[in-house]
Amino acid sequence: MNFCTPTTRKGSRPVSEDFANLAARKDLSREDLVRILGATEPADVETIRAEAERVLLENCGNGVYLRGLVEASNACACDCLYCGIRKSNRNVHRYTLTADDILACARQCADYGYGSMVIQSGERADKKFIDLVETAVKRIKAETRTDKQPDGLGITLCIGQQSRSTYKRLFDAGAHRYLLRIETTNPALFAKIHPSDQTFESRVECLGMLRDIGYQVGTGVMIGLPGQTLEDLADDILFFAEYDIDMIGMGPFIPHPDTPLGDEPVLDVPDRVRLALLMIAATRLKLRDVNIASTTALQALDPVGREKGLKFGANVIMPQMSPTDVRQDYQLYPGKPCLDENAKECQSCLNMRIEFAGRTIGLYAWGDSLHARKRRENADDKPKD
Numbered sequence: 074m075n076f077c078t079p080t081t082r083k084g085s086r087p088v089s090e091d092f093a094n095l096a097a098r099k100d101l102s103r104e105d106l107v108r109i110l111g112a113t114e115p116a117d118v119e120t121i122r123a124e125a126e127r128v129l130l131e132n133c134g135n136g137v138y139l140r141g142l143v144e145a146s147n148a149c150a151c152d153c154l155y156c157g158i159r160k161s162n163r164n165v166h167r168y169t170l171t172a173d174d175i176l177a178c179a180r181q182c183a184d185y186g187y188g189s190m191v192i193q194s195g196e197r198a199d200k201k202f203i204d205l206v207e208t209a210v211k212r213i214k215a216e217t218r219t220d221k222q223p224d225g226l227g228i229t230l231c232i233g234q235q236s237r238s239t240y241k242r243l244f245d246a247g248a249h250r251y252l253l254r255i256e257t258t259n260p261a262l263f264a265k266i267h268p269s270d271q272t273f274e275s276r277v278e279c280l281g282m283l284r285d286i287g288y289q290v291g292t293g294v295m296i297g298l299p300g301q302t303l304e305d306l307a308d309d310i311l312f313f314a315e316y317d318i319d320m321i322g323m324g325p326f327i328p329h330p331d332t333p334l335g336d337e338p339v340l341d342v343p344d345r346v347r348l349a350l351l352m353i354a355a356t357r358l359k360l361r362d363v364n365i366a367s368t369t370a371l372q373a374l375d376p377v378g379r380e381k382g383l384k385f386g387a388n389v390i391m392p393q394m395s396p397t398d399v400r401q402d403y404q405l406y407p408g409k410p411c412l413d414e415n416a417k418e419c420q421s422c423l424n425m426r427i428e429f430a431g432r433t434i435g436l437y438a439w440g441d442s443l444h445a446r447k448r449r450e451n452a453d454d455k456p457k458d
């Protein structure tokens with residue numbers, strides 16, 4: 074990988090000296106974050122990257138945690154204006170895996186030593202689907218226990234907005250993390266990319282419910298949305314801090330031709346990739362001890378995008394574990410990588426990519442974020458009534 078090295082201006086002061094001071098600041102303001110996100114000079118970008126990597130290694134160590142990703146269903150009741158599996162896209166062949174299918178993927182995760190898995194789907198609140206997820210979660214917890222992982226796989230759910238009782242039921246079944254992206258924290262932009270029955274307020278409310286119930290809470294945004302500003306992205310990072318978020322999953326926006334946002338002008342690919350990487354770095358510099366995923370969308374725009382994400386401060390990767398025959402039906406955006414590779418091929422390819430980025434793989438561990446562990450310890454320390 075060709076990371077830029079700092080150059081010097083007229084042989085004296087490093088060009089990125091200001092950025093070195095800025096990135097090293099512990100309590101970055103909104104203005105600082107905007108400056109970081111707006112860096113375009115390769116030397117400045119490299120200075121920010123190096124500091125974000127240093128902060129990651131200092132706070133979270135060298136390990137990269139793997140969450141096997143299973144796309145349980147592409148049926149969706151929502152009509153988000155950016156998403157390839159939106160309800161009104163008639164070009165999608167819809168599918169739903171069975172509990173046996175999901176369990177087979179989970180067993181494979183356990184065999185490979187992936188400590189956790191993510192069950193993701195379109196947004197469905199129907200009884201049949203929630204029953205299916207509950208059954209799958211219970212069976213995974215019961216049937217993936219091994220000597221190396223006596224508590225079985227850790228389970229993250231990413232199945233959208235649900236009622237409090239559904240969140241509670243799935244938590245009681247054994248899921249312990251939940252990822253619900255806020256998509257953008259600019260309410261006007263949120264309204265522009267969603268139908269009017271989906272509100273910013275209700276998504277925030279869901280994040281609160283998840284925290285109350287006891288989940289480790291993840292959120293994230295799309296980067297490079299039409300009309301999004303650097304100030305919006307800086308506000309997104311401040312939102313993650315304010316809501317005490319444990320894990321972040323975010324990636325570049327990629328227009329899907331079958332969606333209303335498919336024709337909107339967006340940043341060029343290199344600029345969008347740079348901005349997505351700087352967003353990872355800025356989030357790491359501000360939040361320090363959270364888990365940050367290097368997402369598939371980065372790899373969709375750049376063949377080594379996920380490795381770059383790791384170098385800019387990410388510490389989680391979600392290897393594709395869905396059965397090969399449904400992968401092409403779960404396309405949120407065009408260019409999704411690993412469509413034909415089976416789970417074994419994905420595993421060896423990823424191992425290579427992680428080692429290439431100079432990191433080690435955290436096997437047989439849930440890999441909870443340090444942030445979540447600290448909160449739990451603080452709660453344990455509090456005197457009980």
Ligand code: SAM
Nearest residue numbers: 155156194195196231232233254326327405406
């Ligand atoms: N339905 C669940 C939900 O809404 O939380 C989970 C699945 S949803 C399809 C997963 C994420 O994909 C969304 O939160 C969104 O950020 C991302 N996504 C959808 N369309 C995208 C696009 N065109 N480009 C980049 N990311 C996209």
